[in-house]
Amino acid sequence: MNIKPIGKRVLIKPVKEKERTKGGIYIPETAKEKRKQGIVVELGTIEEKEFPISKGDxxxxxxxxxxxxxxxxxKYLILDSKDIIAKIEE
Structure with a gap:
């Protein structure tokens, strides 16, 4: 794949939410958490000092x-950098 976002956009791969709990109980769409997570695949012309994310975050x-x-x-998403609200660090 060779997709390079233009401007202050970011290409991400969405992280799929769990369908079931550890105990095997099905989680319906209405009960799932509303936050959305993704893994950064490619950055546009964003510089790290301007926006502190990098590939793999x-x-x-x-x-x-x-x-x-x-x-x-x-499936991938291209979003504007202003739509990124947090970086998850482990």
């Missing part, structure tokens, strides 16, 4: 203005 984002695309059967 796990982020939280709002999903109202993202562009979905599918490449080789995998």
């Amino acid at each position: 796990v982020i939280l984002y709002t999903g109202y203005s993202s562009e979905e695309l599918e490449v080789d059967g995998e």
Whole structure:
């Protein structure tokens, strides 16, 4: 895959939410957490000192203005950097 976002956009791979609990109980859509997570795949022209994320980081984002695309059967999102609300550090 060779997709390079333009400007202050970020290409991410959404992290799929769990369908079941550890005990095997099914979680319906209405009960799932509303936060959205993704893994940064590619950055546009954002410099790290301007925006402290890099490839491979796990982020939280709002999903109202993202562009979905599918490449080789995998789903990706392109979002504006302003839609990234946090970086998850372990």
